[in-house]
Amino acid sequence: MPYTPSGFFCDRLIRERERRDGEGSLNKPLRFNGQDYNTLRQECSQRKSLFEDDSFPATVESLGFKELGHKSNKVKNIVWKRPKEICENPQFIVGGASRTDICQGDLGDCWLLAAIACLTLNEKLLYRVVPQEQSFSESYAGIFHFQFWRYGDWVDVVIDDRIPTFNNQLVFTKSAERNEFWSALLEKAYAKLHGSYEALKGGNTTEAMEDFTGGVTEFYEMKEAPKELYKIMKKALQRGSLMGCSIDALVPARYETRTVTGLVKGHAYSVTAVEECKASQHKESKVRLVRLRNPWGQVEWNGPWSDNSKEWATLSKAEKEKLQHQNAEDGEFWMSFEDFKKNYTKIEICNLTPDALEDDKIHKWTVSVNEGRWVRGCSAGGCRNYPDTFWTNPQYRLRLLEEDDDPEDNEVGCTFVVALMQKNRRKERKMGANLFTIGFAIYEVPKEMHGNKQHMQKDFFLLNSSKARCKSYINLREVSQRFRLSPGEYVIVPSTYEPHQEGEFILRVFSEKRNTSEEIENRIEADHPVPAPASAGEESEEDQQFRTIFQEIAGDDMEITANELKNVLNRVITKHKDLNTEGFSLESCRSMIALMDMDGTGRLNLQEFRHLWNKIKQWQGIFKHYNADQSGSINSYEMRNAVNDAGFRLNNQLYDIITMRYANENMNIDFDSFISCLVRLEAMFRAFQAFDQDGDGTIRLSVLEVRLNMSTLGLGLHSKILNRITPVSPKQ
Known part of the structure; x- marks a missing residue:
């Protein structure tokens, strides 16, 4: 067995995302908890019994740990039932999966449901996550499966179809069709991935969007949004990107409170369409509209271009049909783009690949993925405010090798997106874990140090300012930002805001042209x-x-x-x-x-x-x-x-x-x-x-x-x- 000095002295867990034979890819997802859907389904068919998932049982432990835990009165009357016990003729999907199939129940996971609603707009994406040919008739064995992107790998999650009910009604996500269950089962699989239903309470739409696509998210604050935001949104939907938005609630107690306009603060919405139409009173210009959906399946905007507003009378029948206008309390509504910008504070776009949305061309970007961790007292050095320890954070050498083909505004350079994601914090909530406040800084490596893979020491950071950095440190699962820098070598330093905060992360770098990024590891050697x-x-x-x-x-x-x-x-x-x-x-x-x-x-x-x-x-x-x-x-x-x-x-x-x-x-x-x-x-x-x-x-x-x-x-x-x-x- 060959060993090198580096190998001989290494006692670290081997990275789990080995790519042997494509494991972890879409075509060969990892088996979550080691469960194989086809094998388990076949075993149940042979035994003529329905599958019962011991790894996510129909018990309080799967519901939650605090508000849905053993001591909560909320769980006393919850009964786990299979769809065939809830209604006659249950169906996995009725008439195709659509955004009206997602109605929020008694769980604060609007962020997840908003992402699912976006997912239904793209069948190819939807059926990656929700494998087809699942039903309650052919070869039914009480077992279903779903696929999610998880920190660099695709995983296949198996569940049984026992769902929490109260008075024979689904407690959590449900469809507008009483006998349709794909959305409820998808929510259960996602809850299993994170340890419980309660673990899904509260979150950011982008988190689920990325788990459905493996994409990368970019944020826009409305007050700082670029002039071409409408064009960006339009192109994003054309390219299959998922899009969500929200209205910030400055006071936490006012989260999910309805305003006089019918919009809800601190609540996640899906952006499901961006269109232009010609109204009769606008002879020379078109009206720009945005369609949104409330995951509640009700409570809608009541201003201009709402379902019953007078503005619809100015459109021709053909224009109405193009916009699929419906007067129904289904949570979906239209509003003008100007009202959209005035009322919403944040928009999130999850790009399947980080295409340059400002361009007319679709680029194929390259991506490099690095896994790392912050260890308390060793490599959890905190942000630049802590110069004595900042340098001890993990460091990643980035090489930008080629300039963009079509530089904008005659600016040359390499466009790339850096995305820093902290791992497992949601799953560890029951142990008191919260999201860290995270961010990163990028430093240019002097030419005389190119090719030198040594960890940059304290003096380097004291003498050099960052070339670029994320806008702010924030307590989100992922912080990402787009940059343009000249070709060369750089060091990316990801960190928590405070020192001594221990956790795992992945650092992804996307670029239009070739890039390489790798963790800087000192060569292991001794003088004597x-x-x-x-x-x-x-x-x-x-x-x-x-x-x-x-x-x-x-x-x-x-x-x-x-x-x-x-x-x-x-x-x-x-x-x-x-x-x-x-x-x-x-x-x-x-x-x-x-x-x-x-x-x-x-x-x-x-x-x-x-x-x-x-x-x-x-x-x-x-x-x-x-x-x-x-x-x-x-x-x-x-x-x-x-x-x-x-x-x-x-x-x-x-x-x-x-x-x-x-x-x-x-x-x-x-x-x-x-x-x-x-x-x-x-x-x-x-x-x-x-x-x-x-x-x-x-x-x-x-x-x-x-x-x-x-x-x-x-x-x-x-x-x-x-x-x-x-x-x-x-x-x-």
């Missing part, structure tokens, strides 16, 4: 991984003292045990009051014995001890430098620099491991832990070089040898790593 021979020079006074102490404790055999090593070290270390340490623990000394024992005796002889002590003296000086306040500890961010000063260059995964292994609850590392960490690093590099006989930077070990050596070094080894290590060239 092999023990230096004992100096032949004169011993210092301190060396002489140690030899004397060593001889006193070691005895005639001139070897010491872990307990004796502890006594030797602490008799001197405790004299250094500026370290504010109680000395080394017995466990630390046992580790030192195991890691520095060259001849395998389980003890240290004088030469082995001398090498250890020389290293400790060197590392003690480094610790004192960062322990300027003489508190007896250094913080985990300073530890990165201290490790580097000690001659070790590590990657982000290893810094994460060091923090988790050695830092206390306050993210501080004391002297004992500091020395123990460096001793292990020293021994790890030495062990690798011992195996690397030909010096090519790659070694081959059996699985048994790997496990034995990792156990000796005190490292955990994830089983998946054994077959997934990519060879790299050693530093020359």
